[in-house]
Amino acid sequence: MTPWEALALLLLLFTGVLVVTLRNAIHAALALIGNFLILAGIYVALEARFLGFIQIIVYAGAIVVLFLFVIMLLYAAQGEVGFDPLVRSRPLAALLALGVALVLLSGLWGVNLAFTKDLQGGLPQALGPLLYGDWLFVLLAVGFLLMAATVVAVALVQPTRPLDALSPEERKEEKEVVR
Amino acid sequence: MLLLTILLPLLGFALLGLFGKRMREPLPGVLASALVLASFLVGVGLLLSGGARYEVEWLPGIPFSLLLDNLSGFMLIVVTGVGFLIHVYAIGYMAGDPGYSRFFAYFNFFIAMMLTLVLADSYPVMFIGWEGVGLASFLLIGFWYKNAQYADSARKAFIVNRIGDLGFMLGMAILWALYGTLSISELREALEGPLKNPSLLALAGLLLFLGAVGKSAQVPLMVWLPDAMAGPTPVSALIHAATMVTAGVYLIARSSFLYANLPDVSYTIAVIGLITALYGALSAFGQNDIKRIVAYSTISQLGYMFLAAGVGAYWVALFHVFTHAFFKALLFLASGSVIHALGGEQDVRKMGGLWKHLPLTRWHGLIGALALGGLPLLSGFWSKDAILTATLTYPFGGLGFYLGALFVAVLTAMYAMRWFVLVFLGEERGHHHHPHEAPPVMLWPNHLLALGSVLAGYLALPYPLPNLLEPFLKPTLAEVEAHHLSLGAEWGLIALSGAVALLGLWLGYTFFQRKAFPSWYLTFEAWSRESFFADRVYNALIVNPLKALAEALFYGDGSLLRGYFGLGGTVRTLGQGIARLQTGYLRVYALLFVLGVLVLLGVMRW
Amino acid sequence: MSYLYASVLLFALGVYGVLTRRTAILVFLSIELMLNAANLSLVGFARALGLEGQVAALMVIAIAAAEVAVGLGLIVAIFRHRESTAVDDLSELRG
Numbered sequence: 001m002t003p004w005e006a007l008a009l010l011l012l013l014f015t016g017v018l019v020v021t022l023r024n025a026i027h028a029a030l031a032l033i034g035n036f037l038i039l040a041g042i043y044v045a046l047e048a049r050f051l052g053f054i055q056i057i058v059y060a061g062a063i064v065v066l067f068l069f070v071i072m073l074l075y076a077a078q079g080e081v082g083f084d085p086l087v088r089s090r091p092l093a094a095l096l097a098l099g100v101a102l103v104l105l106s107g108l109w110g111v112n113l114a115f116t117k118d119l120q121g122g123l124p125q126a127l128g129p130l131l132y133g134d135w136l137f138v139l140l141a142v143g144f145l146l147m148a149a150t151v152v153a154v155a156l157v158q159p160t161r162p163l164d165a166l167s168p169e170e171r172k173e174e175k176e177v178v179r
Numbered sequence: 180m181l182l183l184t185i186l187l188p189l190l191g192f193a194l195l196g197l198f199g200k201r202m203r204e205p206l207p208g209v210l211a212s213a214l215v216l217a218s219f220l221v222g223v224g225l226l227l228s229g230g231a232r233y234e235v236e237w238l239p240g241i242p243f244s245l246l247l248d249n250l251s252g253f254m255l256i257v258v259t260g261v262g263f264l265i266h267v268y269a270i271g272y273m274a275g276d277p278g279y280s281r282f283f284a285y286f287n288f289f290i291a292m293m294l295t296l297v298l299a300d301s302y303p304v305m306f307i308g309w310e311g312v313g314l315a316s317f318l319l320i321g322f323w324y325k326n327a328q329y330a331d332s333a334r335k336a337f338i339v340n341r342i343g344d345l346g347f348m349l350g351m352a353i354l355w356a357l358y359g360t361l362s363i364s365e366l367r368e369a370l371e372g373p374l375k376n377p378s379l380l381a382l383a384g385l386l387l388f389l390g391a392v393g394k395s396a397q398v399p400l401m402v403w404l405p406d407a408m409a410g411p412t413p414v415s416a417l418i419h420a421a422t423m424v425t426a427g428v429y430l431i432a433r434s435s436f437l438y439a440n441l442p443d444v445s446y447t448i449a450v451i452g453l454i455t456a457l458y459g460a461l462s463a464f465g466q467n468d469i470k471r472i473v474a475y476s477t478i479s480q481l482g483y484m485f486l487a488a489g490v491g492a493y494w495v496a497l498f499h500v501f502t503h504a505f506f507k508a509l510l511f512l513a514s515g516s517v518i519h520a521l522g523g524e525q526d527v528r529k530m531g532g533l534w535k536h537l538p539l540t541r542w543h544g545l546i547g548a549l550a551l552g553g554l555p556l557l558s559g560f561w562s563k564d565a566i567l568t569a570t571l572t573y574p575f576g577g578l579g580f581y582l583g584a585l586f587v588a589v590l591t592a593m594y595a596m597r598w599f600v601l602v603f604l605g606e607e608r609g610h611h612h613h614p615h616e617a618p619p620v621m622l623w624p625n626h627l628l629a630l631g632s633v634l635a636g637y638l639a640l641p642y643p644l645p646n647l648l649e650p651f652l653k654p655t656l657a658e659v660e661a662h663h664l665s666l667g668a669e670w671g672l673i674a675l676s677g678a679v680a681l682l683g684l685w686l687g688y689t690f691f692q693r694k695a696f697p698s699w700y701l702t703f704e705a706w707s708r709e710s711f712f713a714d715r716v717y718n719a720l721i722v723n724p725l726k727a728l729a730e731a732l733f734y735g736d737g738s739l740l741r742g743y744f745g746l747g748g749t750v751r752t753l754g755q756g757i758a759r760l761q762t763g764y765l766r767v768y769a770l771l772f773v774l775g776v777l778v779l780l781g782v783m784r785w
Numbered sequence: 786m787s788y789l790y791a792s793v794l795l796f797a798l799g800v801y802g803v804l805t806r807r808t809a810i811l812v813f814l815s816i817e818l819m820l821n822a823a824n825l826s827l828v829g830f831a832r833a834l835g836l837e838g839q840v841a842a843l844m845v846i847a848i849a850a851a852e853v854a855v856g857l858g859l860i861v862a863i864f865r866h867r868e869s870t871a872v873d874d875l876s877e878l879r880g
Contacts (some may be wrong), residue, residue, distance in 0.1 A: 001787060016795050019818055020802030025810055032814055034800045039821055042788065048828050051846075055824075058846055063817065063853045070857045071810055074864055089770060092819045093804035096773045101797035103780045108789055113833035115786065122831075122839055130840050137842075142847045149851035156858035765872045769804050 005045065012038050025071050029064055036060040114164035181231040183254065184218045184511060191215075191287035198255045199280025208270035211283035215266050217292055219259035224250035238303070241361055245299035250655035253298040253497065253689045261421045261504050264624035264736055268512050269413035271620035272519060280663035282322060282411070289315035293422050295428065301362040302351045302471040305430070305469030307395065309347065312423045313340045320410040332406035339403040343393015348388030349461055349476040353379060367436045392402050395481050396722050399456045402597040404478055404714055408470040412515030415470055420477050420511050421504035428481070432656060439657035441493065445575045449489025451689060453583045456482030458711070459589035464597065465707025468525050469514045472598050475710070476551060477507060479591060479619050483566055484582060490576035491659040494652045498639050499566060501648075502558035505631035506550035510598075512625050513543040515718050517602060521616040529609030536614045541603050548599040550632040552592035552687070553680035561636030564590060564676045568641065568669060572661045591684025593690070607679040608763070641669060788829040794823035809860050809872050813853070820849050 015038065018031035034057050043052035120126040131139055191214040199207050225231045228248045237243035245517035247255070250474075266286060273282050292315055321333030329634025347664045355361055357376060358369050374380055391397070397405040407419050420422070431438060431448065438445050459479025480503050487496035518525055520537055534541050550559040567588070570580035616622075642663070663673070696704070709715070760771065799822060802815025824842045831838025 006862065009787060010873045012791060013794060013798075016798045017817060020798055020805065022817055025808060025878055027813075028814055032817065035818065036821065039825060043828055046788065046793060046828050046830065046832055048842070051828060051839050051842055052841065054846055055863075056812070058850055059817075059821070066790055066853060066857060067810065067814065068802070069819055070861060073861065074810075076856075089766060090805060092770060096770065096777065096804065097801035099795055100773065100778045100780075100800050103777060103784060104793045104796065106784055107780075108793065113830075115832040117802075117832055119831065119836055119839070120856060122836070126836060127840060130836055135840050135844075138844060141828075142844050142851075146851050149854045153854040153858040155849070155872075156855070156862045766804060766807075773800055773804060 007043055008045070010037055012042070026068065029067050029071065032067075033060050033064050036064065043122075046122075048120040050122050050124050050127055180221070181225060181233040181247055181298065184222045184225075184259075185245075185291050185298065186216045186219045186223070188287040189296070192291060193286065195280050195284035196527060199284055202280055204274060205270050205658040206265065206277055206285040207261055207280035208273070211287045212263060212266035212270065215259055215263045215288060217295065219256070219263055219461050219643065220288065222247070222255040222259060226255070232300070234300075236248045238361070241301060241303050243304055244362060245295075245298040245304070246364065247298060248655050250497075251297050251502075252434065253652065254317065256294050257395065257425075257501060257504050258290065258297060258422050260629070261508055262293075262417055264627055264648050265413050265417045265508060265512070267415075267420070268515070268621050268624040270412075271618050272413055272515055273411060276411075278322065278423070282319075285315055285318045285322070286413075286417070288624040289319065289418060289423075293426070296426055297571070299527050300364060301423065302354070303361055305433075306344075306347060306351065309390070309426065312418070312426065313337060313344070313394070316340070316407070316418050316423055317727065319414040322414065332403075332409040336403040336407050339400050343400055344389045346386040346389025346393070350383045350390065353383035353386065357383070363646075370440060372435050373492070377441075380443050383442050384434070384441045385447070387408075387430060387434060387437075388444065388448055391430050391485075393427075393449065393523065394430075395424045395427030395485070395623050396428070397482065397485060398458055399713075401455060401458070402717060403477050405466075405471050405474045408468065409472050410455055410613050412464050412470065412511055414473070416508045416511035416515070419474065419668070420507035422476065422479050424481055424499045425484070425504070428484045428488060428500055431485070432497055434495045435488075435657035435659075437492045438488075439659050442575055442694050445489050447489070449486050449570075449575060449580060450488075452482045452489050453587075455479070456483070456486060456587045457583065457590075460484070460594060462672060463594040464590075465704040465709070466527055469517065469527050469530070469598070469602060470511070470525060472527070472594065473507070473514060475595065476510075476591070476598075479587065480507065480551075483563065483584065483587070486580060486626075487566045487569055488634060490570055491573040492566070492661070493574075493656045494639075494649050495562070495565045495569045497652060498648055499562040501638065502632070502635045503548070505635050506547050506557075506559055509549065509625060509628040510547035512621070513540055513547055513627065514602075514691040516540040516543070516617040516621055516625065519617055521609065524609060526609075527598075529607040530602045530607075532603075533614060534603045539616060539622055540625070543629050544599055544603055544752050546629045546632055548595040552595035552684045553588055554684060555677040555680065556636075558632050558634065558636030560677065560680060561640065564641065564673055565639065566577030566666070567676050569661075569673060571672075572664060574660060585676065588676065589679055589683040589686075591772065592680050593687035596684055596687025597691045599778065601686060604694060606644040641673060642666070661757055675690040709773035716746050786829075789826055792822045792826035792829060794840075795825065809864065812872060813856055813860070817849065817853070820845060825836055848869075 012035065015031050019028050019035060022031060023027040036055060040052040040055040040060070043049070043055060067111035183698060189551060191211050194213065195207050196204075202210075225247050226249075230249075230252065232244070232246055234244040266283070269282070269286065273279055276282065284300070289312060291309050294308070294313025296305050296312060299305035299308060301594070317333045317337040320336055321330045324333075351361060353364065360366060360369070377759050387717050393400045404419060408415055410418075412652075438448070457480045457562035459477070459482060463472050463479065466475060475524045480499070484496045484499050484503070487493075487499060517530065517533060517540060519532065520533070520540070524530065546557070550557040553560045553563045567581060567584055570576040570584055572577070583781075617625075639646045642668070663669075760767075796819055799819030802818060803812055806812045806815060821841070824845050827838045827842040827845070829838075841880045
């Protein structure tokens with residue numbers, strides 16, 4: 001393992017810890033951005049260059065920004081809000097997380113794979129035939145999913161307009177019908 | 180036509196059951212008695228014309244068949260004849276009772292069922308009658324059902340009978356399995372040759388005898404008879420003295436073709452008969468209820484009948500049935516007259532000195548007691564002596580039986596005198612309003628019964644005097660070789676039994692008039708009063724453990740139900756416990772979620 | 786290979802974050818962390834098993850985008866009328 005790799009992994013983990021521990025939401029989001037950037041670098045090192053770029057553009061550039069927008073919209077910058085009824089759950093949570101880690105690690109135990117596949121750098125030229133070949137259906141399905149998500153997102157945040165749009169007489173009729 | 184004898188009293192049962200309440204006294208009684216008399220006349224008429232048969236399709240392989248031959252005709256005469264007299268007596272005895280018509284309905288039903296039993300030509304038909312008389316007995320013992328004790332006595336009788344009935348059914352089953360038929364005539368022919376399966380047949384014989392043990396109150400199923408005195412006195416007279424209890428003897432006689440081939444079973448029958456005779460006689464000494472003394476006497480006399488049947492002398496047993504019907508019914512009805520005279524008193528310790536007050540009943544009592552005791556020339560003497568002789572001459576008999584029977588004869592004479600002395604002689608121990616004699620409707624049956632008690636014995640006199648009964652019954656019974664004693668020996672024995680009877684009677688007469696009794700007698704009397712603790716032993720060994728078992732099962736059943744309800748409660752508690760996991764907090768759910776994932780992964784991994 | 790171990794640790798960190806955070810947004814952030822850890826492991830395995838891993842990782846990113854859109858829309862819709870975004874306030878579905 002080259003020193004760069006070691007450094008990258010350390011930073012990865014460090015930013016990850018920051019994300020889950022920082023109190024201020026905005027700080028945590030920024031730590032997440034850092035995490036994503038390092039991750040993109042790691043992707044490039046792993047011969048997944050296209051993916052690395054997508055990571056930066058979509059994940060760090062769109063998704064976390066969306067997060068930040070919502071944080072600011074809701075004034076939800078504070079991490080710890082209100083009274084915590086489950087104070088004693090923290091050690092248990094740590095234990096469970098540790099348990100998950102152990103189980104997954106044990107799954108990796110004894111895995112002997114040769115990481116020597118020729119991925120042609122993970123460039124679009126290499127990924128394209130796959131995407132529009134075997135994985136076409138999946139691609140189209142994900143596209144459809146994105147469209148559905150857009151509709152949902154818009155629908156969710158509509159204010160309760162319909163009733164407000166009625167004039168007072170029409171609103172009374174509506175209420176009588178409902179009764 | 181033969182069916183008419185059964186249908187007439189059955190008609191009486193139906194009419195009185197449905198319309199009896201609307202009839203005024205004494206119409207139910209008169210109607211019932213008339214129907215029984217009609218039955219008697221029809222039966223005698225058919226018998227004189229040579230017998231009758233009746234057969235109709237019934238169950239597959241088992242026709243409903245009735246047969247009137249000499250044997251069943253003989254029994255029919257006893258049942259309807261003595262039955263008629265007791266019906267007439269009951270017209271007077273039950274006067275004023277609110278259940279008057281119900282009583283006669285049940286009484287007629289009993290006669291119908293008893294006739295079914297007697298006239299049956301196949302065992303299932305006999306069993307119908309057998310169960311029917313058991314039912315009638317239950318209904319009549321518990322006639323005054325509002326008294327819990329009387330109801331319990333009725334139930335006790337029915338249950339003990341049932342034990343015997345099981346034996347009857349099993350015996351029938353074995354016969355069916357062996358011969359494929361349950362018709363008595365057919366079985367009689369089938370058993371003519373060599374026996375098919377002797378040990379199994381012996382079992383069948385024993386089982387049928389078990390039925391007789393239950394019905395005729397032999398040891399060990401005799402405990403119901405003394406308690407059956409809870410019923411009205413006519414019931415005790417008819418059912419528990421003259422007719423129903425002799426059904427067992429009739430069964431043995433009817434099945435004589437079977438028992439004549441089974442020496443061991445017959446020996447057992449004779450032994451049980453003797454034990455019962457002894458038990459009944461000994462227990463009669465300590466009883467203080469006027470009817471219970473007579474009840475134990477019945478048990479004892481039934482033992483005599485089974486002794487005779489056991490040694491092979493079936494006609495002798497039936498002879499004793501005949502004479503016993505007269506003098507026992509007389510004793511019961513005389514007791515009834517005494518009870519009626521004293522306004523309901525039944526304790527002999529509160530009786531006495533009635534000789535002066537009851538001019539006619541006193542003779543009834545005396546004749547009955549003397550006949551029972553075996554005073555020479557009365558009926559009881561002849562039939563008892565026939566039994567004594569039979570134990571020495573018939574194939575399954577023996578000297579032991581003779582001596583035992585002789586001893587019991589002495590005891591019988593003694594307790595018969597005790598009965599008479601305590602009731603009629605001595606000073607008046609009770610405080611009664613002036614005792615009045617019974618009305619004519621109750622006296623005339625007793626007159627006729629007394630006459631019967633004196634003369635009935637002359638039906639079968641010992642050799643060389645005329646014996647009408649034995650040849651009359653012979654064709655219907657099994658052929659049993661009986662060797663004959665020499666004339667001198669026979670009459671010598673007769674003289675001996677006569678002397679013994681006189682001795683017993685005199686002993687009883689003098690001993691029981693004493694003021695004070697020796698201590699050994701008092702101890703004996705105390706034991707006798709408890710009938711030697713038979714009831715207590717049965718309660719401890721059988722009744723109470725079964726009751727405890729029943730209670731335990733009942734409790735178990737209830738707790739099983741409660742367990743099922745409790746199951747619901749347990750599930751509810753469990754549910755409530757689990758529901759506490761749903762706190763509503765998202766993070767708790769998330770924790771549980773991750774925990775679940777961990778468990779799954781762990782299981783998959785290993 | 787070490788990347789795979791790293792992805793496991795990252796995932797465990799994400800789980801810890803989900804269970805511990807009390808603001809809905811921060812919980813969501815931890816979920817994103819978990820998704821990325823999975824992506825890392827996919828890419829890591831792609832190096833041994835073929836390009837399909839990278840294609841799958843691409844799909845995951847797209848789906849994650851959709852999920853974030855919907856999820857944030859939900860959070861906005863829920864917390865618009867309340868003053869706080871505390872997760873513990875949503876406790877009406879109790880047993």
